[in-house]
Amino acid sequence: MTAIKHALQRDIFTPNDERLLSIVNVCKAGKKKKNCFLCATVTTERPVQVNVVKVKKSDKGDFYKRQTAWALRDLAVVDAKDANKENPEFDLHFEKVYKWVASSTAEKNAFISCIWKLNQRYLRKKIEFVNVSSQLLEELPKVTEESVPSGENQSVAGGDEESLDEYQELNAREEQDIEIMMDGCEYAVSNAEAFAEKLSRELQVLDGANIQSIMASEKQVNILMQLLDEALKEVDEIEHKLSSYEEMLQSVKEQMDHISQSNDLIQLSNTNNMKLLEEIEFLVNYLDLSKGHIKALTDGDLSSSKGIEACTNAAEALLQCMNIALRPGHDKLHAVQQQQQQFKDLREQFARRLANHLNNVFVQQFTQTLTLYYRRASYHSVSGHDQSSTLAQHSVELTLPKHLPFHRDLLRYAKLMEWLKNTDCEKYEGLNKNYVDYISRLYEREIKEFFEVAKIKMTGTSKEGKKFGLHGSSGKLTGSTSSLNKLSVQGSGNRRSQSSSLLDMGNMSASDLDVADRTKFDKIFEQVLSELEPLCLAEQDFISKFFKLQQSPALPGSVVADSDDVDGAHLSRPHNLLGDKHSISSEKEEAGIIRSMMIKVFRCIEPELNNLISLGDKIDSFNSLYMLVKMSHHVWTAENVDPASFLSTTLGNVLVTVKRNFDKCIWNQVKQMEEVKISKKSKVGILPFVSGFEEFAELAESIFRIAERRGDLDKAYTKLIRAVYNNVEKVANESQKTPRDVVMMENFHHIFSTLSRLKIACLETERREAKHKYTEHLQSYVIYSLGQPLEKLNHFFEGIEARVAQGIREEEVSYQLAFNKQELRKVIKEYPGKEVKKGLDNLYKKVDKHLCEEENLLQVMWHSMQDEFIRQYKHFEGLIARCYPGSGIIMEFTIQDILEYFSSIAQSH
Numbered sequence: 001m002t003a004i005k006h007a008l009q010r011d012i013f014t015p016n017d018e019r020l021l022s023i024v025n026v027c028k029a030g031k032k033k034k035n036c037f038l039c040a041t042v043t044t045e046r047p048v049q050v051n052v053v054k055v056k057k058s059d060k061g062d063f064y065k066r067q068t069a070w071a072l073r074d075l076a077v078v079d080a081k082d083a084n085k086e087n088p089e090f091d092l093h094f095e096k097v098y099k100w101v102a103s104s105t106a107e108k109n110a111f112i113s114c115i116w117k118l119n120q121r122y123l124r125k126k127i128e129f130v131n132v133s134s135q136l137l138e139e140l141p142k143v144t145e146e147s148v149p150s151g152e153n154q155s156v157a158g159g160d161e162e163s164l165d166e167y168q169e170l171n172a173r174e175e176q177d178i179e180i181m182m183d184g185c186e187y188a189v190s191n192a193e194a195f196a197e198k199l200s201r202e203l204q205v206l207d208g209a210n211i212q213s214i215m216a217s218e219k220q221v222n223i224l225m226q227l228l229d230e231a232l233k234e235v236d237e238i239e240h241k242l243s244s245y246e247e248m249l250q251s252v253k254e255q256m257d258h259i260s261q262s263n264d265l266i267q268l269s270n271t272n273n274m275k276l277l278e279e280i281e282f283l284v285n286y287l288d289l290s291k292g293h294i295k296a297l298t299d300g301d302l303s304s305s306k307g308i309e310a311c312t313n314a315a316e317a318l319l320q321c322m323n324i325a326l327r328p329g330h331d332k333l334h335a336v337q338q339q340q341q342q343f344k345d346l347r348e349q350f351a352r353r354l355a356n357h358l359n360n361v362f363v364q365q366f367t368q369t370l371t372l373y374y375r376r377a378s379y380h381s382v383s384g385h386d387q388s389s390t391l392a393q394h395s396v397e398l399t400l401p402k403h404l405p406f407h408r409d410l411l412r413y414a415k416l417m418e419w420l421k422n423t424d425c426e427k428y429e430g431l432n433k434n435y436v437d438y439i440s441r442l443y444e445r446e447i448k449e450f451f452e453v454a455k456i457k458m459t460g461t462s463k464e465g466k467k468f469g470l471h472g473s474s475g476k477l478t479g480s481t482s483s484l485n486k487l488s489v490q491g492s493g494n495r496r497s498q499s500s501s502l503l504d505m506g507n508m509s510a511s512d513l514d515v516a517d518r519t520k521f522d523k524i525f526e527q528v529l530s531e532l533e534p535l536c537l538a539e540q541d542f543i544s545k546f547f548k549l550q551q552s553p554a555l556p557g558s559v560v561a562d563s564d565d566v567d568g569a570h571l572s573r574p575h576n577l578l579g580d581k582h583s584i585s586s587e588k589e590e591a592g593i594i595r596s597m598m599i600k601v602f603r604c605i606e607p608e609l610n611n612l613i614s615l616g617d618k619i620d621s622f623n624s625l626y627m628l629v630k631m632s633h634h635v636w637t638a639e640n641v642d643p644a645s646f647l648s649t650t651l652g653n654v655l656v657t658v659k660r661n662f663d664k665c666i667w668n669q670v671k672q673m674e675e676v677k678i679s680k681k682s683k684v685g686i687l688p689f690v691s692g693f694e695e696f697a698e699l700a701e702s703i704f705r706i707a708e709r710r711g712d713l714d715k716a717y718t719k720l721i722r723a724v725y726n727n728v729e730k731v732a733n734e735s736q737k738t739p740r741d742v743v744m745m746e747n748f749h750h751i752f753s754t755l756s757r758l759k760i761a762c763l764e765t766e767r768r769e770a771k772h773k774y775t776e777h778l779q780s781y782v783i784y785s786l787g788q789p790l791e792k793l794n795h796f797f798e799g800i801e802a803r804v805a806q807g808i809r810e811e812e813v814s815y816q817l818a819f820n821k822q823e824l825r826k827v828i829k830e831y832p833g834k835e836v837k838k839g840l841d842n843l844y845k846k847v848d849k850h851l852c853e854e855e856n857l858l859q860v861m862w863h864s865m866q867d868e869f870i871r872q873y874k875h876f877e878g879l880i881a882r883c884y885p886g887s888g889i890i891m892e893f894t895i896q897d898i899l900e901y902f903s904s905i906a907q908s909h
Contacts, residue, residue, distance in 0.1 A: 001025075001107075008039065008055060012066055017044045018051075022114035024107045029089060029099040036067070038100065040114045042122070050118045052092070070094050073123055078112060079130040109136055279327070286324045287339050289346070293317050297350040302357045308412050311350075315419040318346055322423075351424040354416055359434050365406050366438045370445075398457060398524065400450050400531045407542045418548040432547060436600045439539075444604045451608040454528050455615055458521055521616055522626040522703075528612065529634045529651075536602060536647040543597055549590040551642065591644065598646030609654045617661045622696075624662040625703045625713075631655045632709035659712060666716045669696075670723040678731055684738040687731055690747050693724050694754040701758055714762040721766045724751065741781035742851060748774040782864045785843060786872065790836070796827045797876055800883060813883040821887050824880070833893035837901045840869075844905050859906070866902040870895055 001023070009020045022040040027033040036056040043049045050072040058065050070092075077093035086105040090112065092098045102108035112129070116137050119127045129137065293314035300314065301307025322343045330336050421428045544551045616623040635655050638648035673689045697717070704713050728751075732743035748770045755767035800813055813819050847861055873895060880889055893901075 004037070008037070008064060012053075012055060012064060013039070013041055018042065019044060021118070022111050024111035025103040026100040029101050035103075037064075038111065040072075040111065040118060042118070048122055050122050052115075072115070072118060075115075075119075075127055077128045077130060078115060078132065080108070080112060080132040083131045083133045112136065279330075282327070283330070283333075283336065287321055287336065289314075289317060289321055289343070294346065297346050302354065302413075305412060308416070311354075312415045312419075315350060315416060318343060318350075319419055319423060322347065347423055351420055351427050354413075354420060355427040355431055358410075358413060358417075358431055361410065362435055362438045366442050369401075369442055398450070398454055398527045398531065400535050401446050402535075402538075403542075404538070407538070407546075410546055411542070414546050414548065417546055421548055428547075432597065436597050440601045440603060443539075443601055447602070447604050447608060450531070451528070451612055454524055454612060457524050458612075458615065458619060518620060518623065518626065518699075521619065521623050522630070525612070525616065525623075525627055526630050528609075529630055532605060532609075533634060533638070533647060536598070536605075536650075537641070539601060540594060540598055540646060543594055543601075547593075547597075549594050550587045551591055551594060551645075595644070595646050595649070602646065602650070606650050606653060609650075610657055613654065613657055613661065617665075621661075621665040621668065622699065624658060624665045625700055627658045628655075628662050628709065628712060629703050629707040631658045632707060636709075662712060662716070666719055670719060673723050673727045676727060676731070678735065679737075684731065684735050684743045685746065686750050687728060687743075687747055689727065690724060690750055693720060694750070696720070697754065697758055697760065701760070717760060717763055721751075721763055725766070725769075739781065739784075741777040741784065744777040745774055745781060746851065748777070778861070778864060782861070782868045785847065786865055786868050790831055790839070790872075792827055793831055793876070794872075796824070797879055800879055804883075810879075810882045811885060814887070819883075821884060821889060824884065824889055828889070828892060831892065833897050833901075836893055836898075837905070840901050841905050841908075862902065862906055866898070869902075870898055873898060 005020060005023050008023065013020050018041040020039055020041050024038050025035060026038055027035050034056075036054055039053045039055055041051050041053055052070045052072060052075070053066060054068040055064050056067045057063075074094050075092060077091070079091040079093070081087045081089045081091070088102040088105050088108055090100055090102065090108055092100070102111070112132060113136055115127070116129065116132075292310075296307075296310040296314035297318065300311040302311060322340070326336070331340075417428070417431070420431070540551070543549065613627055616627060631651065631654060635648065635651045638645060638651055642648060669689075669692075676687070676689060678684055678687075700713055700717075704710060707713075728744065728747045732740040732747075735743050752767060752770040752774055755763050755770060760767075796819070800819055803813055803816060803819065804810055808816070814821055814824075843865070844862065847865075851861065873891070876891065880887075
């Protein structure tokens with residue numbers, strides 16, 4: 001190891017001005033053992049740099065090369081793996097962890113000890129030594145290596161600490177003195193002993209001179225000691241004077257302390273005065289209500305706009321004073337208690353005065369409206385006019401009275417209502433109840449009168465209206481649902497007072513359907529809904545603004561309570577003096593309050609709408625189609641505005657009633673189709689409910705053209721078309737005058753034409769089914785009818801086909817006695833051209849009797865028969881050619897003759 005160390009110093013480190021202090025032979029852990037050396041080195045130049053160098057033997061020869069170097073300052077952790085047992089493994093943590101295995105534990109310990117001492121001496125950094133014996137770090141390493149000469153008189157010491165401490169580099173002056181001394185002794189190099197002896201003699205001379213110099217300086221030392229004694233005396237005198245000065249300053253200090261205490265008391269008094277002034281200013285600024293505000297609260301005019309504004313400002317100022325957040329202790333001051341009591345008295349007095357005034361406003365508005373109503377009723381009574389006719393005459397435009405002026409007057413008190421809501425919930429709720437009570441009676445009278453006019457307009461004159469339960473003398477619609485159910489199904493005059501059906505529609509002309517009446521009903525119903533909708537929305541918006549209740553969600557254009565109506569730097573959350581159980585805080589609760597008020601205000605709307613719907617349904621059951629479309633549209637509009645509003649909920653409930661009436665109407669149509677009876681003496685033709693379905697579909701498509709609720713109609717279509725199909729087949733099976741195929745063909749052709757023309761998407765499958773049934777029964781009727789004009793010829797060839805089917809060859813059929821050539825000629829002679837034409841003419845007349853004129857299918861049927869007759873003719877010719885080859889037997893008429901027969905018969909009729 002010594003030889004390797006000398007070689008490394010000479011070849012690698014000396015050229016780089018480094019000294020090798022410790023070396024360890026290692027290999028990487030867990031890999032193939034490729035040995036290398038880890039060397040601890042220091043530079044010879046200052047500042048000293050300490051490195052750990054990895055040296056590896058070259059692959060090409062026996063020399064060593066420097067592979068990697070790490071600065072010792074980058075070393076973070078030295079891990080010896082085990083402090084108690086001998087273990088050659090150790091880790092060095094630089095930028096990453098390097099794992100090594102030393103050739104021996106002794107080399108590992110010596111290397112780690114050297115690292116520890118270099119760290120202590122040069123780096124002043126405590127590298128963390130893990131799993132290292134404390135004894136190893138405390139012991140000094142033994143000098144086990146010899147000096148290795150290198151270069152010009154350079155030597156390498158071992159790794160011990162003493163060699164590191166004794167070595168000091170010569171400075172320039174020392175080098176110069178040594179050179180001068182050696183120049184004076186030229187023999188120093190050749191005779192070292194003589195040179196050392198000379199140096200010894202000179203050293204003895206210098207020691208003697210030093211001793212003499214010390215003995216000569218004894219007198220001077222005595223003088224120095226005397227001077228020191230005198231200095232001590234002076235110091236004692238100075239200390240005495242300082243003590244007297246200190247006593248004097250102590251009295252001054254006591255006086256200054258007394259002054260300081262006085263100043264502290266003065267400053268504390270000033271601070272207390274400032275705080276007292278601040279508290280007084282706070283109370284004066286925030287607990288003081290001006291005389292003008294007090295006067296407005298006690299005697300302010302609540303009728304004029306100027307007086308309302310003054311009262312509003314005063315009420316807000318009072319609320320601000322009452323809601324001020326008092327500081328601790330303020331509530332114990334007698335003046336504050338008196339002021340707060342005064343505020344409470346003012347609040348109660350003003351709240352009582354405000355509530356009385358608004359109650360008077362409600363009563364006055366109700367009384368004025370009622371007076372006008374009774375004056376008008378009294379005038380018409382004195383004039384001898386019937387009330388219902390008068391209503392009709394004076395209500396050319398079906399409109400509801402607008403309450404905008406009344407709302408506008410009351411909205412001037414909106415901020416005062418908000419103040420009342422925050423300060424006195426009992427009076428606020430009392431006003432709420434009184435308003436609902438008065439306005440609901442007013443609306444009830446107006447809405448009932450409005451619906452009475454609408455019913456009169458629907459039924460026409462008052463005389464006709466009596467048939468539907470309207471009694472003009474009372475001025476009100478007294479016919480309830482029970483009275484409407486007593487309607488006679490036999491109408492009189494020019495109006496229909498019975499429920500419409502598909503059978504009626506099929507039997508009536510366009511004038512009888514009274515399309516004008518339905519259109520009139522549709523317009524009146526739409527006008528009723530159009531009047532109710534803005535009325536409800538306006539009232540709901542007013543309730544929200546006047547009573548300061550938040551709608552959820554807010555109506556477009558509505559104004560909710562401003563958040564900055566009550567503002568102030570020291571305002572706390574409004575306090576409800578009557579307890580939290582009367583508090584109206586959350587938006588959800590306030591929206592519920594609005595709905596509750598609206599239900600009470602307009603409690604008559606839903607019953608009146610249901611009565612109107614019942615009346616319309618009794619006038620004409622198909623009015624339910626109009627009502628379903630209109631009501632669905634208005635429900636959709638109301639839900640877009642506010643899904644949870646009173647209007648949306650009410651119209652939704654009424655829509656359920658309309659839907660039930662519509663379903664009942666469809667059920668009645670199906671029932672009437674099932675109960676239909678046909679005459680046994682006349683041909684069937686197009687069934688009434690088939691024509692009725694066509695007109696119903698046309699009417700429904702015109703009504704539902706732009707409807708939002710199409711699903712109900714599609715379901716009704718499906719029910720009706722299935723009933724039509726089933727009952728067409730039922731009638732066809734029961735028909736005695738008209739063949740079944742004709743009934744099926746004509747009616748399904750009519751249905752197919754109707755569905756193709758109207759293009760109803762949900763009935764596309766039924767349209768294809770109708771076409772299939774029409775084609776199927778047309779072909780069946782043609783085949784059945786054509787078997788009669790050439791009956792014997794048909795039977796003869798059917799016999800031939802039967803023999804062939806039994807296995808007889810076609811060319812052998814002529815040898816059968818019943819089907820020989822003579823028999824064939826005999827049958828053919830029975831059907832000359834003249835007889836065939838006569839038979840076809842009779843067939844044409846019979847078909848004409850079977851078919852109805854409305855569907856106009858005679859020519860279609862005749863053309864189909866012509867095609868089928870020609871097909872049979874060609875089939876007979878083919879059988880003759882195959883079964884009687886070479887016989888020369890042919891029919892007595894040709895295809896050209898057949899075409900001429902059919903054409904001439906069609907033209908003659």
